[in-house]
Amino acid sequence: MKKIKKAILLSAFGALFFSCTSNENNLEYQSKKDDASFKTVHVTTHDGKPFNTGDSQITLTRKYVTNPGGGVMMQAFYWDVPAGGNWWNTINSKLSSWANAGIGAIWLPPVSKAQNGPYSMGYDPTDYFDFGNYNQNGTTETRFGSKSELISLITKAHSENLKVYADIVLNHNSGGQSETNPFTGTSTWTDFTAVASGKFKRTYNDFYKNSYGNNDEGSFGGFPDLCHANPYVQDWLWNRTDGVGKYYKNIMKFDGWRFDYVKGFAPWVVNSWNANVGGFSVGEYWDSNVNTLEWWANNANSSVFDFACYYKMNDAFDGNNLNALNDDMMWKRNPYKSVTFVANHDTDEISNKMLAYSYILTHEGYPTIFYSDYEHSLDKNKLNNLIWIHNNKATGNTSILFCDNDEYVARRNGYNGNPGLIVYINNSNSWQERWIETNWSNKQLKDFTGNSSWYPTTQADKWVKIQCPPNGYSIWSINQ
Template identity: 40%
Template sequence: MGVLMQAFYWDCPREEAQEYTWWKFLATKLGGLEQAGFTALWLPPAGKAANIGGMSMGYDVYDYYDLGKYPQKALRKVNGVDEVKTWFGSEEELRALIRAAHGCSLKVYADLVLNHNNGADQQEFNPILQNYRWTKFTPQSNRFTRDWTCFNPSPYTENDPAAFGGMPDLCHINPRVSTGILNHAKWMIEEIGFDGFRYDFVKGFGAWIVRAIHDRQYTRGGQPVSLFGVGECWAGDDFIDSWLDSVNNWAVHRVGAFDFPLRYRLKDLCDTYGFSLRTLADGGVLIKDRPHEAVSFVDNHDFSGNDCVVNDKMLAYAYILTHEGYPCVFWKDYFNYGLARPGEPDGIERLVKVHESHAGGGTAIRYVDDLLYVMERTGIASQPGLLFVLNNSGGSLGRRVQSGFGNTTLKPLAWGGKGAIPQPAATTTDSDGWCQVEAPPRGYVVYGV
């Protein structure tokens, strides 16, 4: 399925000294990402935010159609000029980034916020609540305007699952809202050039609106667009299963979900003393139960401090970049925390290359106990498969296992662990596929042809 790069983190324009220039900054990274083997980018919300109290990451949507084209309603000044850009740049800079990404064979996915809005232009009286609320939106683009009937509670009774942060909560069954959302998605794909969406906070609205977006047919430049979608369904495995079923039982283009249950399991692997590797062979995670709809990840913009994976994070990346699912790499891990390690055997870059060249086919657990885990990807088409060995002990561990590789020499393709790790030896299988595999302390080795 490729490898996805989450091309932002919280407050990244300020942290990287790239305020109003993030799109241009990303464009300088495209060649390296393509060379490393990445196949897609996930961008932050592109629409003009409310920006109340300062510039924001865009999850407080004000104008869906203003991607940095119209003066900010508050008329802030940037270098003495009325502010037009979003915190990330202008619409034309975004379009240029997408064109350049496509030129590097990278898909581009937009973060779509469909649950809530913020920064209304004026208050209105809501006769259901018998009070005034900030729900009158007359954005500078003059497209997808909204009034009190567009937000819950409204004359359109909706069984809305959840609101978010006290922001006005969109009423999706109001035809004005659903039409506005569908037309905006079409515009983002066909006019702006996006290839799909990450749906923010999908627990907050009915799955049918996502299904409606994916039921539609799209074209760009006279050619059909195969739409990608992934939901942020921050929940347990059963809830995510139910959400995926509610979308995909009827969708033309199937939607995936972030594998939050796996992410918490991987945090325990990295940060919890005595974690049993047997847990990695259990179900209850998307990559086991429905791998074709699983987007696996280690950390993202919503985790901070000790909620992040703190220790030995490469163990988690080695896992998601060898197993099934669609792995997503976090920008901050790759660039800011130095885990890319270009040209080295123990970095994310090497694992991305191995994922693209070898990690195909189904998954077979060849051995597992509390301290050692051996998995085989069985291979498909041009991807010959691999053996992945994970060691959770304080010393080197090995095991003789049977694989699907008969009479084959398997070389170490990527490896890492605690301390200075010498290059592991190659291993040769017999006619029945048996071979000896080893991994360094708190480390991993990926073997392949």
């Protein structure tokens, strides 16, 4: 009798314990659902198409690969790359591996001869048509190499299905001779009539202050400020078939442009270039104000570097406040005119770069990889993994599922049959787990970074628990 009572008692206790444990799981599940659904924010509402840098005017025989997630750009230089004229050859040697990793385009530094000759990074241009083939400013080759080496690089890039973007400096020139300037009453370094190429000769009337006015939107570093209001300057920059833009595109075979210091002149300048020359374009408008970036991009008919995103990532990952990722950015306003980046040759402030790359390579916009990060300082295999995820999984518009100081979870909602992804970023020092709502019922998921070994299956109502490593990220999609 005592044995029977004891068995009944144990059975009742076990049932009660199991019931409590099950209820606790259900309560956790319901709590997580309530928590996450309350914070869900639909960030973008476009139709989900990937960022496309295609140009119907390009008639070359190559065929660019269009990835489901769009393209990735490599900034193929950093400040003060080795001098000596070997940089074009260095880049040439890396093109095949970059293409195999999923890079779709490269951005080169200014390719023409500049005042500082063999030591110049190109941002003080003298002769737009000297690509390292004229002996002027103390050298024949530029810091980066010769014209033939540049052409070889571009040809090799195209054979690898890579687009090539030229860095164009339109705000200012440098390296002219001194001449008497009637508009300033002084001597100015504005005589560019002796440029070795013999093309686009300039004098004082092609720079402010001149007959067209005293100034434009901004000057830089005391260099002569090019006057885009002058029809002669317009002709040589974008109208003439043998002018800068059309020569670079049709003869040198560049596919697009990165415009330097566009704060220094009105957006109609880039708009006119784009209308007359074509090709992809992005402007360096160094400003964190999203309204300003959007204004410039719309008026220039161009993409713009997303400095708003850059500074918010710095606040989020280095300031230990992932709530900053809820703030406004250019890619949220218009993902088709946003070029995102983690570092470049001018600014390199974010220290937790892998979290930042996991962010830009899973979200909308046109992400840029910085050469120094890829080739020198970060884990190339991890970056290649993120590039693959971007190209193959980062599709559709974006919904933020959860965000606080330490955790950020967002969902790319998929496009054209591609399921999209869930990205989980964890800025804390311990593993984190979270219930989130997916777009998939009864589907097994996989972390495509390999950072988690879980293979969870979504429930019938599309909810699932995922995890993220400390100071790391995981990226989930259907295991297929």
